[in-house]
Structure formats: structure tokens, C-alpha cells
Amino acid sequence: MGKMNIIQIPDCLKDIYLFEKFILFRKKIFTDGDCVLDLSNITFIEPYSMVGLILTGREYLRNTSEKITLINIPFSVLQYLIRMNFTDTGIFNIEQKIDAKKLFKRSAFSKKVVEITEIPNKETESISRISAIIAKFRSRAQFILKYWLDDDITDYFVTVISEVCQNIFEHSLDSGYISIQTYEYNNEKSVGFVISDSGIGIDGSFEKYSKNQYGTGAELIKNVLTEPISSKRDFGYGLCRVSNIVQQFKGSIFIRSNTSSVTMISRTDPDKKNEKFFFLKNNIPEFNGTQISIILKA
Amino acid sequence: MVIELVKIKNRMKVDLKDLITRPLGEKFYKEVGKILKNASPNEVILMNFDGIEVADPSFLDEFLVKIIMDSKKTEKTFYVKLSNFSRLTSLNLKSVLDSYSRFKNERIAVATNQLVDNDRYCIGNVDNIEKSILNYLHVNKSGNAKEISDYIGYPLDETEKILKELDTVRLIRADESGQHHYFGI
Known part of the structure; x- marks a missing residue:
């Protein structure tokens, strides 16, 4: 792993208009270094922001052949992301895991x-x-x-x-x-x-x-x-x-x-x-x- | 001739209850085109949508609009009538036909065997007089220009003009013997 480029993302994924704040970070995301997004401030992710995050991660992967790493994802947000198959896209490195008993029930x-x-x-x-x-x-x-x-x-x-x-x-x-x-x-x-x-x-x-x-x-x-x-x-x-x-x-x-x-x-x-x-x-x-x-x- | 769209859908192995996308519309147009080669001159083709939930605007543009335009070609005219379609299919088709008329500056409509919004037996733009004529021919199956003129309260010569126009749009069918007799589709 090379130089880490850790970016703290504010609570801007809960609304389509707030997502504009995330877009402002794109320049920083694509600068040198392995991008790590710290999501500890995120309280809620709505579908538009979630897909916007995926598009950013995919563009990063295409440009650098590397995956963005997501860290400090709050438990409830990670529960949701797993349920929406966000983690199955293969676009991000996410090391956090959730006990199978605590996952949202699919049914x-x-x-x-x-x-x-x-x-x-x-x-x-x-x-x-x-x-x-x-x-x-x-x-x-x-x-x-x-x-x-x-x-x-x-x-x-x-x-x-x-x-x-x-x-x-x-x-x-x-x-x-x-x-x-x-x-x-x-x-x-x-x-x-x-x-x-x-x-x-x-x-x-x-x-x-x-x-x-x-x-x-x-x-x-x-x-x-x-x-x-x-x-x-x-x-x-x-x-x-x-x-x-x-x-x-x-x-x-x-x-x-x-x-x-x-x-x-x-x-x-x-x-x-x-x-x-x-x-x-x-x-x-x-x-x-x-x-x-x-x-x-x- | 009755064309059961659900059977074509099943032959094409489309699992969905809906007819969606332009490419599927193109495939349907080719498939139905083969069947229409066997139609007799001036035959009414009943497109049965039974078993289909929604046909989207893209599908309808590639499939039905082309079939309707083909029905007007002079080398082999036929008439199209729709049956058992859902409300959404009729609304989607109306939006397509309205756009077509507007951009091509050409009138386009299709007969139906069920009442659609605004209590008429067709989809597309028809005025109230034309609507009355279509309803008359739907109930009485046929009528001559004089009878229809009396029914709508219009002079005979004006009524004949309207009837010819409705025949051109393929919403009614004129008697080939030139007896000023018209049939509902």
C-alpha cells in the first residue's frame, strides 16, 4: 500500500442536494495516494447518494486499478449497505464485518x-x-x-x-x-x-x-x-x-x-x-x- | 385475424408480463409482419393484449406505430383494432400517438373494442363529432352516409368528408362498392 489519502466525509449522504458536498471532495479523492474515506460522520445514506458513491468508486477503480477503502462506517449504515448489496459490487475495500445475526433480514x-x-x-x-x-x-x-x-x-x-x-x-x-x-x-x-x-x-x-x-x-x-x-x-x-x-x-x-x-x-x-x-x-x-x-x- | 400478443411473447421466451424496450418492439414488428403477409385485403387485424400488463412507449413506437403506418399503405390496406389492453398501455400509446402527430404533422389513431378515457372507441385525437360517428358504428356495426348524417345532425356533404377522413385514418372502413356505406372496425 502506498501513501494513504484519508478523507473525512461529512454527513452529506442523506439527501440528494447535500450529496453536492461529497462531489466537492472528488478532486481530493483523485489526487495521489490510496484513497480512504472515513464515514464515521455519516448518519444515513439515501439511495441516490449510495449509487453516487458507487459511481465514484468505480471511476477511481477504472482510473487507478485500485479500490477506495471505506472505514469507520457506523453500524446502522453498514447494515443498510450490506442489505442493499453495496458491498457485493466489489468496488470498495471494506474490512468491517457484521455478525450474521445482526444483519437486516432479507425476507x-x-x-x-x-x-x-x-x-x-x-x-x-x-x-x-x-x-x-x-x-x-x-x-x-x-x-x-x-x-x-x-x-x-x-x-x-x-x-x-x-x-x-x-x-x-x-x-x-x-x-x-x-x-x-x-x-x-x-x-x-x-x-x-x-x-x-x-x-x-x-x-x-x-x-x-x-x-x-x-x-x-x-x-x-x-x-x-x-x-x-x-x-x-x-x-x-x-x-x-x-x-x-x-x-x-x-x-x-x-x-x-x-x-x-x-x-x-x-x-x-x-x-x-x-x-x-x-x-x-x-x-x-x-x-x-x-x-x-x-x-x-x- | 386475431393476433394474440401474449403468444408471440411466449414464443420469444419473454418471461415478463410487460412488453418493454425498443429492441423487443422491433422483434415484435418483424414477427407480426410475417403474420400480416397472410392477411386479406381490407382485413381487420385484432391485436389482443390479453395477458399483457404494460406496453411501454418505446415498445409501442417500434411495434404498433409501425403497424398502424403500414396499414395505410396503398399496396395492401388493412385495419388495426386493439383489444384487452390495460389503462396504462392506452395512456402510453396516447402519449406516443400525440407526439407522432405533432412532430410528423400527420394524423394517427387506432380503433379499439373497449371504451378508453373520454368515452371513445379509439386512441388518438378525434373530435366530438368523429367520436359520435365511431360510437354509432360501434353499436350499429354499419351505416350509410345519410343515416350517419341524420344521427350527428350534420349536412350530408360535410358528413361524407368526415367519413372519408376517418376511413383514411383507418378508424372506420368504407364499403368497397362505393355505396357510401361504412362499417365499424
């Missing part, structure tokens, strides 16, 4: 989650993986979506998962990850769908188009959420349809792609009209690829 806990699953960038493998994810989601949907009362909600989110996951092999030129979880934080029940990759990003996918046609950065991300545009065909349906479904369930979408992000929030106004509101950001710290978080709150 009970598994009903509320779809564990981290890799979506390959090869079409055939990817389709078979997406099908397996949807089959698992269907079998657990009554527990994952237990707080959302709509007869068709499972079918709506089958459409969401299918359309967003297809973008990975269609557009990103890299593999990605999906994870789904119902969780409670600060007495608020939420379900999070996270689909992330470290590919070429939305700007990269639309590179052949002029900036005037669909815009760039956050403006382009907003356009793919609101207009049926496609980088491969005359028009597309995926994210535009997804945003309409999320709006229908008054949820939110956060899309981060390279150095831009868009948050879409749905709210019902006093006239009972359900409207979308967009918050655009450009020139945020670089994080390769496209990371999508869809959250419904009960």
Missing part, C-alpha cells in the same frame, strides 16, 4: 427495496436485466408503494423504470445502476427511484445538434423533461412521459448531468391544477454521466 426488509443492480450497456444483457428488475419490482410493489393509493401506480412505475433504464444502453455509452427504496427519514415516508450512470451525459448525447435547437446544460435537461425530443430519432418519449407520470403523483425529479442539474417539483395550486416547477442550475461541480432521482412523498 422482511426486502419487500421495500430493489437492491442496487447494474444495468449493462450492451443491449441484449441490458434488456434482460431491466426485465429482471421490473419482475422484482412488480413482486414487491405492494410493499414499496404501500403508502401511495392508486390502482395503477405499479403499472405507471413499470413504465418509468423501463423508460429511464433504456436510456442507459441507448444513450450513455456506459453501464449504470438502479436502486429503489421506500424509507422514512424525519418522520416522512418517501420512495426513491435512482437510475445513474457515468456515461457521456445528456449534453454528450445531443452533441450533434446545434445549441439553438434544444439548448445546452440545464436548459437541455429541462427540454428533455418537457418535450418529446430525442438525440437518436425525430422525437422520443422517455423522459417526457416519465415527467408527466411523476407530476401526476405529485413527485419530484432531480436530474444531474455533468455540470448541470434540474429539479422538477409538482405542486397542486389553489385552483387544484397540478403544475410542474423547474429549478435549473449550471456550472456546478463536474460529475460524469447522468444521475436521476425520482422521489414520491407520502
Whole structure:
């Protein structure tokens, strides 16, 4: 082992916006030395941050042929990471162990989650993986979506998962990850769908188009959420349809792609009209690829 | 001709109850295309979605939109009608057809044998008069232009224009003998 580069990570993995703080550490992570992340300050990890951590670890492994070491992981956080198959990705060195008796029981806990699953960038493998994810989601949907009362909600989110996951092999030129979880934080029940990759990003996918046609950065991300545009065909349906479904369930979408992000929030106004509101950001710290978080709150 | 999509799905060894992704849509289009070669001219093709939970927009774009466009080709016209589809499949298809119409500036719709949202027997954009005609032909199976004109309360010449348009979109079928007689799909 060479020189150790130990980085103390603050409690920034409990919220998609706080994860921006973690991204600021990336420069330090990729500087010389064997990277060791001290997670002792972490109180909670939500699915988007967990997948973001994996993408960072994978990039580090690709660049250096070494794994990031995670140390001082609080017991409850490690319990969760093991349950979500985070430790099975083979991307990190984790020496901490938990007594088998103290692990989350798969039978009970598994009903509320779809564990981290890799979506390959090869079409055939990817389709078979997406099908397996949807089959698992269907079998657990009554527990994952237990707080959302709509007869068709499972079918709506089958459409969401299918359309967003297809973008990975269609557009990103890299593999990605999906994870789904119902969780409670600060007495608020939420379900999070996270689909992330470290590919070429939305700007990269639309590179052949002029900036005037669909815009760039956050403006382009907003356009793919609101207009049926496609980088491969005359028009597309995926994210535009997804945003309409999320709006229908008054949820939110956060899309981060390279150095831009868009948050879409749905709210019902006093006239009972359900409207979308967009918050655009450009020139945020670089994080390769496209990371999508869809959250419904009960 | 009835095309049972679930049988094609099973032949392709797709375990899922859903029809998802563009590549699967392409495979279905090729497979169904082979079957359609045996269709008679002006035959109604009933696409039975029984046993399918959700067809996603990507699948529908690669499969059904292409089949609907093929049905309009002059070398061998046929008519497509959907049955036993889920609510989500109809909503996904509507979003696809709306986008298609908007970007291609071309009208596209498909007949159904069950009422969908807005109480009509089709998916795609039809106005209230067209909806009344479709409902009339669904109940009465057929009717001539005069009967339909009386039913909707429109002048005969305007009614005939609407009927021709609905035939072009493949939502109703005109009598080949040119008797101004129309059939429900």
C-alpha cells in the first residue's frame, strides 16, 4: 500500500442536494495516494447518494486499478449497505464485518427495496436485466408503494423504470445502476427511484445538434423533461412521459448531468391544477454521466 | 385475424408480463409482419393484449406505430383494432400517438373494442363529432352516409368528408362498392 489519502466525509449522504458536498471532495479523492474515506460522520445514506458513491468508486477503480477503502462506517449504515448489496459490487475495500445475526433480514426488509443492480450497456444483457428488475419490482410493489393509493401506480412505475433504464444502453455509452427504496427519514415516508450512470451525459448525447435547437446544460435537461425530443430519432418519449407520470403523483425529479442539474417539483395550486416547477442550475461541480432521482412523498 | 400478443411473447421466451424496450418492439414488428403477409385485403387485424400488463412507449413506437403506418399503405390496406389492453398501455400509446402527430404533422389513431378515457372507441385525437360517428358504428356495426348524417345532425356533404377522413385514418372502413356505406372496425 502506498501513501494513504484519508478523507473525512461529512454527513452529506442523506439527501440528494447535500450529496453536492461529497462531489466537492472528488478532486481530493483523485489526487495521489490510496484513497480512504472515513464515514464515521455519516448518519444515513439515501439511495441516490449510495449509487453516487458507487459511481465514484468505480471511476477511481477504472482510473487507478485500485479500490477506495471505506472505514469507520457506523453500524446502522453498514447494515443498510450490506442489505442493499453495496458491498457485493466489489468496488470498495471494506474490512468491517457484521455478525450474521445482526444483519437486516432479507425476507422482511426486502419487500421495500430493489437492491442496487447494474444495468449493462450492451443491449441484449441490458434488456434482460431491466426485465429482471421490473419482475422484482412488480413482486414487491405492494410493499414499496404501500403508502401511495392508486390502482395503477405499479403499472405507471413499470413504465418509468423501463423508460429511464433504456436510456442507459441507448444513450450513455456506459453501464449504470438502479436502486429503489421506500424509507422514512424525519418522520416522512418517501420512495426513491435512482437510475445513474457515468456515461457521456445528456449534453454528450445531443452533441450533434446545434445549441439553438434544444439548448445546452440545464436548459437541455429541462427540454428533455418537457418535450418529446430525442438525440437518436425525430422525437422520443422517455423522459417526457416519465415527467408527466411523476407530476401526476405529485413527485419530484432531480436530474444531474455533468455540470448541470434540474429539479422538477409538482405542486397542486389553489385552483387544484397540478403544475410542474423547474429549478435549473449550471456550472456546478463536474460529475460524469447522468444521475436521476425520482422521489414520491407520502 | 386475431393476433394474440401474449403468444408471440411466449414464443420469444419473454418471461415478463410487460412488453418493454425498443429492441423487443422491433422483434415484435418483424414477427407480426410475417403474420400480416397472410392477411386479406381490407382485413381487420385484432391485436389482443390479453395477458399483457404494460406496453411501454418505446415498445409501442417500434411495434404498433409501425403497424398502424403500414396499414395505410396503398399496396395492401388493412385495419388495426386493439383489444384487452390495460389503462396504462392506452395512456402510453396516447402519449406516443400525440407526439407522432405533432412532430410528423400527420394524423394517427387506432380503433379499439373497449371504451378508453373520454368515452371513445379509439386512441388518438378525434373530435366530438368523429367520436359520435365511431360510437354509432360501434353499436350499429354499419351505416350509410345519410343515416350517419341524420344521427350527428350534420349536412350530408360535410358528413361524407368526415367519413372519408376517418376511413383514411383507418378508424372506420368504407364499403368497397362505393355505396357510401361504412362499417365499424
